[in-house]
Amino acid sequence: MSKVFVFDHPLIQHKLTHIRDKSTGTKEFRELVDEVAALMAFEITRDLQLQEVTVETPVGPAKAKTLAGKKLGLVPILRAGLGMVDGILKLIPAAKVGHVGLYRDPETLQPVEYYVKLPTDVEEREFIVIDPMLATGGSAAEAINSLKKRGAKNIKLMCLIAAPEGVEVVQKEHPDVDIYLAAMDEKLNEKGYIVPGLGDAGDRLFGTK
Ligand SMILES: O=P(O)(O)OC[C@H]1O[C@H](OP(=O)(O)OP(=O)(O)O)[C@H](O)[C@@H]1O
Ligand SMILES: O=c1cc[nH]c(=O)[nH]1
Numbered sequence: 001m002s003k004v005f006v007f008d009h010p011l012i013q014h015k016l017t018h019i020r021d022k023s024t025g026t027k028e029f030r031e032l033v034d035e036v037a038a039l040m041a042f043e044i045t046r047d048l049q050l051q052e053v054t055v056e057t058p059v060g061p062a063k064a065k066t067l068a069g070k071k072l073g074l075v076p077i078l079r080a081g082l083g084m085v086d087g088i089l090k091l092i093p094a095a096k097v098g099h100v101g102l103y104r105d106p107e108t109l110q111p112v113e114y115y116v117k118l119p120t121d122v123e124e125r126e127f128i129v130i131d132p133m134l135a136t137g138g139s140a141a142e143a144i145n146s147l148k149k150r151g152a153k154n155i156k157l158m159c160l161i162a163a164p165e166g167v168e169v170v171q172k173e174h175p176d177v178d179i180y181l182a183a184m185d186e187k188l189n190e191k192g193y194i195v196p197g198l199g200d201a202g203d204r205l206f207g208t209k
């Protein structure tokens with residue numbers, strides 16, 4: 001069974017509260033999602049491997065550490081996942097970015113795939129699938145399927161807010177994929193929206209609707 005981590009860092013929680021607030025406008029919403037994504041990336045990358053190097057400081061040689069060069073791939077689920085990409089890239093600029101385009105059919109709530117483009121070396125790369133919302137779990141489970149079909153073996157899922165129903169679906173379909181969240185909410189409503197959640201992440205990020 002995969003693990004679920006909820007990041008309780010005060011800065012993440014404070015910013016998430018403003019993200020949830022319906023009076024937060026598009027510009028501020030986008031900036032806050034970007035910032036929380038960066039803070040979550042800081043936590044999620046704790047296990048990256050380091051290697052020893054020697055660097056010349058102005059005073060002399062220093063034994064120091066650099067990242068061991070693990071191949072990372074970020075995979076935002078379009079559209080809303082795009083809102084988290086830049087924040088993560090600020091911390092991990094060498095990461096490659098793939099895209100999985102999915103929308104949730106408003107009637108059936110089933111994910112419909114319309115685009116997939118991944119970086120090279122899929123099999124050796126460590127992927128972080130990103131999407132602000134994990135609701136029924138259909139979109140995340142399908143995006144992970146899409147990566148696995150193309151050879152991905154090492155996948156993490158990072159979302160701002162999840163419903164317990166979505167976490168259960170992903171854990172059942174992908175017991176090898178750990179899930180990283182800023183909050184676990186109460187439930188889904190009859191339209192498949194997370195309660196209390198933040199509303200429609202894509203619409204709030206891009207000012208549609
Ligand atoms: O867990 P699920 O029930 O599948 O729902 C979550 C999905 O719904 C939203 O995308 P949406 O379909 O609204 O597409 P958009 O990002 O293009 O607005 C959200 O960004 C997730 O991808
Ligand atoms: O609450 C939800 C559920 C799915 N998609 C969203 O954007 N919000």
Ligand SMILES: [Mg+2]
Nearest residue numbers: 200201202203
């Ligand atoms: Mg949407």
